[in-house]
Amino acid sequence: MNYLHINLLINCPDLLEIHTLAKPQAVFTYQNRSILIKLKSRYLKELQAVIDEGVKNYGLEDESYWNLIRQTSIKYWLEWDRNKIFDLTIL
Numbered sequence: 537m538n539y540l541h542i543n544l545l546i547n548c549p550d551l552l553e554i555h556t557l558a559k560p561q562a563v564f565t566y567q568n569r570s571i572l573i574k575l576k577s578r579y580l581k582e583l584q585a586v587i588d589e590g591v592k593n594y595g596l597e598d599e600s601y602w603n604l605i606r607q608t609s610i611k612y613w614l615e616w617d618r619n620k621i622f623d624l625t626i627l
Contacts, residue, residue, distance in 0.1 A: 570627040579621045
């Protein structure tokens with residue numbers, strides 16, 4: 537979820553479903569060669585479940601929601617192997 541996405545959710549409560557449109561992926565280009573890295577769906581589903589539960593339990597403006605996101609981020613950063621969680625595509 538990026539800043540714009542979060543901003544839309546906070547300022548437009550009617551658009552709460554927009555978070556399902558987020559795509560955790562990036563394109564990197566070096567010397568006219570590009571690669572797409574994209575979070576594997578298994579990991580995305582796990583993250584989405586935490587986010588959905590946090591929104592349901594706390595709402596986006598509650599500090600408890602952001603604490604949950606911080607704690608979850610640190611947990612996954614330590615537990616997940618960054619060499620295995622992404623699909624790589626040469627463009």
